Amino acid sequence: MRVTCNWLRHPSSTLLTLGLLVIALPLLSRYALGWSHPYGYLSDLAIGSLLLVTLHQRSWLLSIPLLLVWCIFNLSTAELVNAVGRMPGPADLQYLGDAQFVSHSTQGSGLSQPWLALALALNLAAYLALRSWPAVRRAATFKRTWLLLPLSLFAVHVVCQQLKPSEADQWLQFNLPHKLLAESSNSAQQQLADWLDGDEPSSPPDIRGLSQLDLNGNPLLKQAGSARNVLIITLEGVTGAYLQASRQAIGSSYMQDPMPRLSQWAERGMLTYDYVLHSHQTIRGLYAMLCGDYSKLDSGTPKGLELLNNKARSEQCLPAQLRERGLSTHFLQGAGLRFMAKDQIMPQMGFDKTHGRDWFKNKPYLEFPWGMDDKAYFEGALSYVQQLRKQQQPWMLTLLTVGTHQPYSAPQDYLDRHANAKLAAIAYLDDAVADFLNGLEKQGVLKDTLVIVTSDESHGLENVRLASAWGFNLLLAPEQAQLPVLKHGVYGHVDLTASVLDYFAFPVPANIAGRSLLRDYPGGREIMSYTNGLLRQHDGNGTLTECDFQQVCRRYASPGFIADSARYLGRFSGKPARLISQRAALLDQSLTGNQAEQHYQFANSQRIKLKSTVSDDWADNLVGAQYLTLAKDTQTTVTLKIRALRLDKQGARLQLKTKEYDRDVALPIPELPLLTRAKPMELSFAFDNLEARKAFSFHLLGQGQGAIEILDFSVTSKPLEAKLLATQENPEELPSP
Structure with a gap:
């Protein structure tokens, strides 16, 4: 027993425990989660060694907050990848401490990786306990020269990414702190490059090859x-x-x-x-x-x-x-x-x-x-x-x-x-x-x-x-006898409408884009896609370009869009990369004309039968107001009117939740009163968007015996008045009571 206690009091015990927490556990969890990839292991070693050198025997004020954030980052990444197949991003950081963020599928079903949470908690507790021993507190810290180790690992990761870029998912190649560092570093580099390059081009990029209708191919059918x-x-x-x-x-x-x-x-x-x-x-x-x-x-x-x-x-x-x-x-x-x-x-x-x-x-x-x-x-x-x-x-x-x-x-x-x-x-x-x-x-x-x-x-x-x-x-x-078994060429969902109309020889409206699947074309075509956080563009001339979260684009020699492998041609960033983003943005132009004021009505006055209990924020949602973008410096007003069609004496209990990127977000939403046959519900409230809200969703949940009718669920966003905006940004300017 005395030998064990003496070992625990040895300075090397805290170093070993810290190493387990910041290096060994991430490497083991990567393997256990099936995320094995050389770049991922290298990323874990780089960040882990940086934390080890930085935190060993440093101040409690530095080590405790950083290690807590480190644990939350690791657990949150595992939970979000499992739930929706992506890593957390900068917009998610405000939710990292939210219990719902680390739930299995944001539906409150608990952690999908409880073993990881337990392992992180036990390692952190062991480290903090050992740090409190007097003999441990007197141990020496690392010299600054040791920082060369993690910096060298980061450099190797960057060089490998340049020489042999991988198309694996982000979480396979990076851990979350490394990903955030890479994004920040690359953004700073691009801003510097933009400043050196000068102003933006005066004319917008040409997207006619993406947005135009093309029925000039040879028809497969004679009539x-x-x-x-x-x-x-x-x-x-x-x-x-x-x-x-x-x-x-x-x-x-x-x-x-x-x-x-x-x-x-x-x-x-x-x-x-x-x-x-x-x-x-x-x-x-x-x-x-x-x-x-x-x-x-x-x-x-x-x-x-x-x-x-x-x-x-x-x-x-x-x-x-x-x-x-x-x-x-x-x-x-x-x-x-x-x-x-x-x-x-x-x-x-x-x-x-x-x-x-x-x-x-x-x-x-x-x-x-x-x-x-x-x-x-x-x-x-x-x-x-x-x-x-x-x-x-x-x-x-x-x-x-x-x-x-x-x-x-x-x-x-x-x-x-x-x-x-x-x-x-x-x-x-x-x-x-x-x-x-x-x-x-x-x-x-x-x-x-x-x-x-x-x-x-x-x-x-x-x-x-x-x-x-x-x-x-x-x-x-x-x-069918007139059609080939395999249709060669690059096509996509954008082509389906034109193809069906072309089959019947119906005229195709001018605003419809794409080609017809019922025609053969002698040349390639431009086409774009955005999935798994990657913006891809094929130029129709044998080159596929893929731009990642670091705003770095890679070019591949690829006759078509979909291919099992493609020859890597090089990478670029700066203005050429931004040009691709600008083309995507032009395709994204709102059908509402990017007007400053936006208005949506989600009520259709249909009879809705309530459930006795609500178990799922998504499947049990009573309105379809999901994945909205609320612009910066706007005020959103929600108007709600509901009446009972057939309810028992207990009435219906309703709740309105708001989510951003599929996770709960706290807003000043008043509690919804009990809905009864004698008393319909009418409610209006507003909230400000000092920063843009993306992937924003309303979830109206109701439970009771009977049916209701939603007469009004309108969402209107208007620009904040300049005076109101100024007082919100500078609250000290508000008048005294």
Whole structure:
């Protein structure tokens, strides 16, 4: 016992404990989390050795705050990557101490990596306990020359990134402090370079190659298509890597075959394998494919929401165009409609009928928080098609699945046969969609219907290049014999609207962008994508450029967009890199014309049946006001009016939450009063945005027995008056009471 105590009192014990906390534990957790990458281990060693040299036997005032932040950074990174597949950024720093930030999926289900939290806490406690021993306090500190070790490791990391850049995810190559340091350093370098280079160019960059309509290719069909109907099947999160023909076409090294039955169907249709998904999020994917326009290449307010204030542009979307030409138009998804305001956006696009989870009367095979499991969903969708075929009018139907959305939905027998829930859910979807296509064939639907199978976004694959932007387009038409099995060339969601209109030889509105999948083009084309925090541009002449979070761009020799590998050509930053960002910003230009005042109405006066309990801020949300951008120096006013349609005597308890980047943010929101049949709710409040709020969401939650009607949920943002803004920035100027 005395030997043990003497060892603990030895000065080397604190050094060992500190080393375990700042070096060994990050390296071990990286391995345990499956994040092994040489650059990541090098980053951990660089930051860990810097902390070790800096903090060993330094002042408590320095060591305790830094080590606490270090622990929070490590845990927060693991939790956020697990929840939404990205690292924290500068905008997240204010939430790092928030318990919700480190929850499994921001839904309050607890830590996904409790072992990491426990290990960090125990190591930190052990270090602080040993530091309190008198013999330890007298130990010597490191000399300043030891700082050469971490600085050398940082230099090696920078050199390796330049000589052999990696396309791996950010968290594989950096730990969070290193990433933030790299961003700050690169931003300072760019500001210096901009100052040395001089002013910005006077004219904006040319984006005509990205935004124009191009129907100059050679038609694949001799005349207009013979189909009467259009069916678009949208599979949640599916990447093109899941289809065998797509993998073979690009020579992919991905060896698994998650969707063999859909792969067999791909051999019967025309498969476009070099197919680009422009962004993440379902509503952005739906907008791009159904409105012939790029979804925003950043995290700003989705254009689908902005479409609510732009009727003229809405009338150019594919459903509106087909409705104008005599088709009845329908949208059917397996989830509820209110999330992301699809209950309003889809009708605005031109759908006559928009249905969600409440439409389905068939019993689901699984309980899934987002909605119908895929097998039950496609059985319901098949009956919907049967109803449409009984009518004389031609139709357009767009389907959207939900079972392959995190946390993934699959029966136990699928879970038993596959390595994880994600692969099991993909296999379950594969069987469901293949059975659905077989059912369509038996009904004779394929003889008179243009069928397109695609995905809204890609949930990506580890160690598969560009998987987050890799989609697919499988087209089945009555004229299949005239179409190739593999469609060569680079295409994307921006091309889908023009392709369908071109199939029918309908005129395409001037504001629709893209090419037609039903034409062959002699040359390449420009196209852009923004996924996993990387902005990518292909110039149509064999060069793909990829710009990362450090605002550093890398060029690759790549004939197409999607490729298993590409030859590295070099890197650049400064004005050339900023030019790419400017082109993306021009494509992102708001449908509302970037007006200073923005107004959104999220109420549609529909009957809403309440649940007795609320368990999920997202699935149980009663309004679709998600992922808004509230500009800097504006004031946002929210007006809410709700009445009871049928409630018991206990009434309904409502709560309004606000989130930024999917995490709770505290704002001066008044408590909502109890809603009863005798007393409707009317409420208005405002809050200021001294800094821009991005990915901002409102979550209206309600529980009770009965139903309610939301008469008004309006959000208006106006610029702050100059006088008010001045007093808020300088509160000492406020008059004395």
